[in-house]
Amino acid sequence: MKIRLDRTLCDGFGACAAHAPGYFSLDDWGYASLEGDGVVDPADRDGVLRALFDCPAHAIIRMSEPES
Template sequence: MKLLIDRDACQGYGLCHIAAPVLVDLDDAGYADVLGSGTVPAAERNRAYEAVASCPARALAVQE
């Protein structure tokens, strides 16, 4: 499973980082960056789904 971010759609709300700080960081301008390769460890799957659901811009997606 991978967490994907559409950087063009990201509006910098930061809610994904609040939901999944282990998976998503914010750059200096406040836009989301996937940490590492984007591969979601099994223990963080629920947080990945929470991050996707929390994004008002629909900039995140989970790829199974």
């Protein structure tokens, strides 16, 4: 799975960093940044999906599933 973060939509709730700290960090004002290239390791999929579903601003976008 690959994700993207639209920082223009982020309202700084921080749920993403709580659920998937290896993928999201928060700046000094609480706004999220995506760490890395957005490719999600299968072992981290549940946490990243929880971050995506819990984002009230819908700033995390699911781009694709991995190719078989």
